[in-house]
Amino acid sequence: MMKENKIYLFVALIFISVQVIVLCRKTFQVSKLNTCPPEDSKFLTLLDISVDKCVEECTRRKSCVVVGYKRLLRLCELHTSTASKAVPDNHCFMINKEDMYEPKPKCNCGEWSVCDATASTGHCPIEECEPQSTISHGKYLGNKNSVGSKKAMLSDSKSNTKSVTCLKNGQWSGNASYAPYCGSVQEIPNGIITLDKSGQVVSTASVNCYVGYEPKTSSVVCTSAGSWTKTSCTLKCPSNDGWLNLTDTFNVQIHQTEMNQTEAAEFCKNTVGGTLVIIDEIWKMRNITSVLKHCPGIPQRKYWTDGKNIYSQEWTFSNAINMPMGQEYWTAGRPDYMENGDLCVRLVDGGWNDRPCGAKSAYICENKCQAC
Known part of the structure; x- marks a missing residue:
């Protein structure tokens, strides 16, 4: 009886030992806890599978270099190599391929094919297409890469959509690019x-x-x-003869010979068939003062323009129109009426100042038509 009990105990120990060996067989080692590989390296997602099965699927693929497993969701993500960094995720852990202990499949499969070790010789069917993460002048929508799946594309202009399909030969169908899109045009000064x-x-x-x-x-x-x-x-700067064509009906000519305002007005009338320049709009003031300041070869001087004040009356142009009196036309503190007698206007430092009409200055003529 004792001998029989010893035999039964020995068999039980063998059975338990076998069970322990089976239960403790290690197929992988976790490479990094609470971390997932970057999204841009993912090429296949498998739903509701164990971590052991996830590891097995990775070992069947040469392109798989790391697994990301989300244990609460039983979600398996296979990743290829990438320069991007892993990302923190409390529900995920990573298993690098070198930390997988599954028997290596007896296949010699290339990139983006899968080892089928159940066949007598082992062959390499294609089940995925190589991921396409970038597209010329557009982007992909979706991350499925299995044979038969479609991936939508959206152009940078967001006005053109199309799709590509993963074919049985492992290639994507269609033209995975868009014409360049430049977007909104640039803003430019002036x-x-x-x-x-x-x-x-x-x-x-x-x-x-x-x-x-x-x-x-x-x-x-x-x-x-x-x-x-x-x-x-x-x-725009004046041509060699001093003329500056600002519009079809507004042309000016800058003269450096100094005269009083009456002499300058006579010269403009008799020589160019016009008047001293009448600055009755702010764009004229800004353009002419910019020309005097920035165009090469023009001396920084004071220049007579049309406009005067006779006997302390209204400031008027020679055509009897009242002159604008806003500060955007005048230099600071002008007109100040500090001089006696008739006062006329000169351009200096970006605006008018008042000066006795008999003073000598350079001047600017105006002609409605340069060719007239």
Whole structure:
């Protein structure tokens, strides 16, 4: 009886030992807790599977280098290599391929194929396409890469959508790119750019400069690099004969010979068929003072323009129109009426100041038509 009990005990110990060995067989080692691989390296998501099965699926694929497993969801994510860093996640842990102890499949499969070790010789069917994370001038929507799955694409302009399909040969169908999109046109000082077309490649936009400025180019173009060509609006300066064409009906000529205002007005009338320049709008003041300040070859002097005050009456132009009296036209503190007698106006330091009409200064003539 004792001998039989010893035999039963020995068999039981063997059975328990076998069970312990089976239960304790280790298939992987957790590489990093509370961390998941970066999203941009994920190429396959498997739902409701154990971590052991997840590890097995990774070992069947040469392209898989790390597993991210979310234990509460039983969610398995297979990842390829990437330069991006892992991300913190309290519900996830990572298992690098070198920490997987599953028997290596007896296949010699290439990238993006899967080892089927159940076959007698082991073969390598294609079950996924290589992930496409970037697209020229657009982006992918979705992250499925299995054969037969479709991935939507959206252009940078957000006006054009299409899709590609993962084919059985492991290639994506369709043209995974868009024409460049340059977006909104740039803002430029002293002008405005108006979009002619959609903003796609080879689209153009017209350049229009404010009065007194001229464009470096008449238009800009959306290039294949996805950016607009550059342009600017530059200040118009007088030609060699001193004429400056600001509009079709407003032309001025700058003279350096010093005269009193009456002599200067006579010269403008008899020589160029016009008057001293009448600055009755603020854009004229800003343009002319900018020319005097910034154009090369023009001395920084005081220049007679049309306008005077006779016997302390209203300030008027020679055409009997009242002159503007806002401070945007006058230099600080002017007019100050500090001089006796008739007062006229000169341009100096960006605006008018009042000065006796008999003083000598350079002057600016105006003609409605330069060719007249």
